[in-house]
Amino acid sequence: MTVPFAAAVIGQTAPPAEEPITPIVAAEIPDQGKIALGESLFNDARLSHDNAIACGSCHRLDLSGDDGQVRSAAAEGGLLDFNSPTVFNAFLSFRLNWRGNFRTIEEQNEAVLLDDRLMNTSWEELLPELRSDPDYAARFSALYGTAPDRTTVLDALAAFQRSLATPNARFDHYLKGERHALTAEEEQGYRLFRATRRALAQILKS
Numbered sequence: 001m002t003v004p005f006a007a008a009v010i011g012q013t014a015p016p017a018e019e020p021i022t023p024i025v026a027a028e029i030p031d032q033g034k035i036a037l038g039e040s041l042f043n044d045a046r047l048s049h050d051n052a053i054a055c056g057s058c059h060r061l062d063l064s065g066d067d068g069q070v071r072s073a074a075a076e077g078g079l080l081d082f083n084s085p086t087v088f089n090a091f092l093s094f095r096l097n098w099r100g101n102f103r104t105i106e107e108q109n110e111a112v113l114l115d116d117r118l119m120n121t122s123w124e125e126l127l128p129e130l131r132s133d134p135d136y137a138a139r140f141s142a143l144y145g146t147a148p149d150r151t152t153v154l155d156a157l158a159a160f161q162r163s164l165a166t167p168n169a170r171f172d173h174y175l176k177g178e179r180h181a182l183t184a185e186e187e188q189g190y191r192l193f194r195a196t197r198r199a200l201a202q203i204l205k206s
């Protein structure tokens, strides 16, 4: 049954099947040490070949999680094929990247590290660099009981990215039923989004 939009407007909550977006919920990450370690890795150019670039160069947290460019520079020169998306709330998406070709932060991140147009590194290049750094060696040992390896590097990076949630934005309040959290124009935009999505779903079904 279709619940009229007006139902949400007067304070009732539309059933989940009808609401395409759910409010952002902060992830529960018990280990702050892993978040801090992941943040260090995210901002460390040693994660790229020849220490050229860090994750944070294209995903700047002071620029809403992207780099403000139409398309970022590729490692070998020229421009990337795609715009850098934000890393805020990305972990909540059930598919990642513009083409949706990854399902978890860990597998997406490994692809970025090994992609010759992005970080352009290899585990053979990266792990010895991290292991020879006494600070990293001590932090990995304390948190994971091992030297940095593929699994722990991806785990720490993912822990940091799972901390990049933005709950309680105006839109979240709106989704929880606070009608006036959005301006009339913003609300109109969301109605348009819902209608377009419904129409597309119909076309895909037929």
Ligand code: HEC
Residues within 6 Å of the ligand: 042, 047, 053, 054, 055, 056, 057, 058, 059, 072, 073, 074, 075, 080, 082, 083, 084, 085, 086, 087, 090, 093, 095, 096, 097, 098, 099, 105, 108, 109, 112, 113, 117, 118, 119, 157, 161
């Ligand atoms: C040179 C710029 C650049 C660098 C450096 C970079 N990224 Fe990205 N990132 C991108 C682009 C462009 C995409 C979109 C790729 C696509 O859709 O195929 C992306 C996509 C992502 C996504 C998916 C976001 C979403 O909403 O689907 C995540 C997560 C991510 N990057 C994390 C990282 C991490 C972690 C690193 C470092 C290991 C990193 N990126 C380094 C440009 C960059």
